[in-house]
Amino acid sequence: MKTAVSIVLLVALCGCQTSESPQGGSVVKDEGFKISVPYATTTMKQGEVQTAIVTLQRDNYFKQNVRLQINTTKGINLEPTSVLIKSNDRPDVLIRITVAKDAALGEYGIRVMGTPETGEPASTVFTVKVVSP
Numbered sequence: 001m002k003t004a005v006s007i008v009l010l011v012a013l014c015g016c017q018t019s020e021s022p023q024g025g026s027v028v029k030d031e032g033f034k035i036s037v038p039y040a041t042t043t044m045k046q047g048e049v050q051t052a053i054v055t056l057q058r059d060n061y062f063k064q065n066v067r068l069q070i071n072t073t074k075g076i077n078l079e080p081t082s083v084l085i086k087s088n089d090r091p092d093v094l095i096r097i098t099v100a101k102d103a104a105l106g107e108y109g110i111r112v113m114g115t116p117e118t119g120e121p122a123s124t125v126f127t128v129k130v131v132s133p
Contacts, residue, residue, distance in 0.1 A: 031061045035068070035114050037126040045133040047101040052126070054112055056091040063087045064116040070095060072110045075103030076128060103130050 036055040044050055056066055065086045070078050077098040085091065097110070108130065113123040 031059055032119070033058050033062050033066060033114065033116065033122065035112050035122055035124050037110075037112055037124055039126075041107065041127040041129050042097070043129045043131060044097065044099045045131055046099055046103055046105075047133060049096065049098045052095045052097060052110075054093045054095055056085050056093075056114060058091065062116075064118065066114045066116050068093060069113045069115070070110065071113075072108055072128075075100050075130070076108050076110070078110065097128060099128070099130050105130050105132060 034057045036057055038052050042050065042052065054068065054070070056068070065084055068083050068085060070081050070083075072078060077100070079096040079098075080093075083093050085093065095110075106129070108128045109125045110128060111123060111125045113121055115121040
């Protein structure tokens with residue numbers, strides 16, 4: 001019990017919280033997936049580069065490849081913008097976020113859409129707030 005509490009506390013302290021998408025894939029229990037993205041708004045300065053982790057959470061019997069498309073608006077550059085997560089690949093994808101030096105200040109949504117080989121897609125959005133350096 002102490003170990004479980006310690007792990008939960010460590011995750012909370014690290015700011016590793018994530019937000020999940022609605023389920024994609026099949027509507028049958030245990031045959032779908034969700035997309036996890038950073039929960040809190042990511043604050044970045046103009047000209048700054050950071051990474052974010054996007055995770056594909058597979059249910060027990062979901063064994064399909066999923067294509068992730070990552071989009072945002074002008075002023076924010078993303079690498080990669082598309083990635084195929086094969087059924088036997090690691091579920092975590094590092095996204096490199098670069099804010100242009102002349103990007104307008106404010107909040108930007110980064111949309112992540114996962115499309116399986118068959119079944120329904122799932123999508124979610126996380127926010128990047130651009131501030132002056």
